[in-house]
Amino acid sequence: MVVADLHVHTTRSDGSLTLDALPAAAADAGVEVVAVTDHDRLQPALDGAVTTRDGVTVVHGIELRVDAGEQRLDLLGYGVEPTDALRAECARIQRDRRERGRAIIDCVEDRLGRSLPVEPRAGLGRPHIARAIAEVSEYSVQGAFDDLIGDDCPCYVSRDVPGFERGRELLADACGLVGLAHPFRYPDTDAALARCGELDAVERWYPYDRPVDTDRLDAAIERHDLVPTGGSDAHDDRLGVAGLDGTAWARVRGAVAGDGRPRSV
Numbered sequence: 001m002v003v004a005d006l007h008v009h010t011t012r013s014d015g016s017l018t019l020d021a022l023p024a025a026a027a028d029a030g031v032e033v034v035a036v037t038d039h040d041r042l043q044p045a046l047d048g049a050v051t052t053r054d055g056v057t058v059v060h061g062i063e064l065r066v067d068a069g070e071q072r073l074d075l076l077g078y079g080v081e082p083t084d085a086l087r088a089e090c091a092r093i094q095r096d097r098r099e100r101g102r103a104i105i106d107c108v109e110d111r112l113g114r115s116l117p118v119e120p121r122a123g124l125g126r127p128h129i130a131r132a133i134a135e136v137s138e139y140s141v142q143g144a145f146d147d148l149i150g151d152d153c154p155c156y157v158s159r160d161v162p163g164f165e166r167g168r169e170l171l172a173d174a175c176g177l178v179g180l181a182h183p184f185r186y187p188d189t190d191a192a193l194a195r196c197g198e199l200d201a202v203e204r205w206y207p208y209d210r211p212v213d214t215d216r217l218d219a220a221i222e223r224h225d226l227v228p229t230g231g232s233d234a235h236d237d238r239l240g241v242a243g244l245d246g247t248a249w250a251r252v253r254g255a256v257a258g259d260g261r262p263r264s265v
Contacts, residue, residue, distance in 0.1 A: 002243035004033035006059065006078065006252065007181065007203065007231025013038035014125035015235045019045055023054035029240035033249055035059035035078055035231065040093040040161075041123055042082050049079035049176060050256060059256065062090075063181060065159065066167035070191050075167055076203065076229065079176030079256035086174045089162060094122035096160045104129055107155035108148055112137055126150075127235065168198060176256035177201050179229050183220075184212040193220040200255065205230025207242045227255050 009015030010022065017025055019036070026034050034056060036043050046060040060080040066073055080086075101124040105116055108129065118124075118132035130144040139147065148155045162170070171178045179201025185208075186192045193216070196202050202221060204214075205228070221228055229252055232241035244252065 001245055002029070002031060002240040003246045004035070004057075004249035004252070005029070005031050005231045005234065005239045005241075005243040006033070006035035006061070006229050007037050007063075007076065007206070007243075008034050008234045008239060009038055009063075010036055010043070012036075012043055013041050013123050014127045017234070017237045019043065019053075021237065022058070023056040025237040025239050026056045029238070031056075031240040031243065033057040033059065033244075033253075034239065035061040035076075037061035037063045037076055037078075037231075038123075039063050039125060040065060040090055040097070042080060042087065042090055046080075049081050050253070062171070062175075064167050064171060065161045066164045067161050068164040068191070068195060071186055071188055072161065073164065073186065073192055073195065074181040075171055075199070076179050076181045076201070077171035077175035077177070078179070078201075078229070078252065080174055083170070083174045086170045089170055093159075093161070097124050098122060100157045100159055101129065103157045104149055104155050107157075108133060111148070111155065164195065165198075177227060177229075177252065179203060179227070182206045182208070182233065183217060184208055189216070193217070196220055196224045196226055199224075199226070201227040201229050201252075203230055204228035204248075205242045205244065207232055227251055 010017050010019050049060055051058050062077045064075045098120040102120040114136050116132040126149050130141045133139050133144040134141045177200050179199055180196055181203050183189055183192050230243050
């Protein structure tokens with residue numbers, strides 16, 4: 001039974017769920033705990049690392065894209081108490097997102113010969129642009145990624161993200177727990193898991209769309225003494241697709257609250 005879904009996106013980044021609607025969505029899914037982990041963006045409406053909204057425990061989190069050299073990784077920070085440095089980096093990343101979004105939109109509009117119903121803004125991600133493409137063309141959302149804006153596609157524009165060490169340091173100073181998101185979504189899973197030696201946690205439960213080698217992941221958890229986390233990576237209101245049971249959540253909560261022994265704090 002999923003008690004805690006620790007990977008949820010809201011309209012603050014590329015999710016469709018508002019923060020106000022989150023408690024009802026959690027209740028519908030039978031989930032007691034939700035971590036809001038918007039992309040490269042803090043949630044100013046959350047006034048603490050762990051709070052309660054309409055009976056649901058809400059963890060202030062963040063998902064931060066970093067450049068590990070051999071590939072880009074996503075780090076999850078849990079129990080955010082924002083520092084000036086993290087705020088400044090998030091602001092820089094959002095400026096870059098606006099500029100990148102403008103470049104992608106201009107490219108797509110030029111290729112399609114029509115305007116897209118989307119504007120460059122903070123929090124803009126490729127899913128927003130893909131949905132706009134689907135509204136005005138024959139492309140589906142997935143087709144827009146496959147043919148236009150996905151990695152190595154003609155309208156793809158790379159983002160300027162912090163390096164792994166810089167990103168880890170920013171999160172370590174602001175969060176109770178820092179972990180690696182969805183390790184089996186990267187081109188080189190072994191290289192991604194090797195980075196866990198510098199982290200506190202790794203996402204153990206995740207709704208992959210293909211079989212994964214959980215034995216390899218469990219070995220990394222044991223080798224690096226990691227706290228296992230998990231979540232649905234929800235970009236809509238369907239929570240609890242993956243996550244933690246009560247025992248696993250108790251361990252995460254202890255670490256976020258400072259009762260555990262995370263290496264990054």
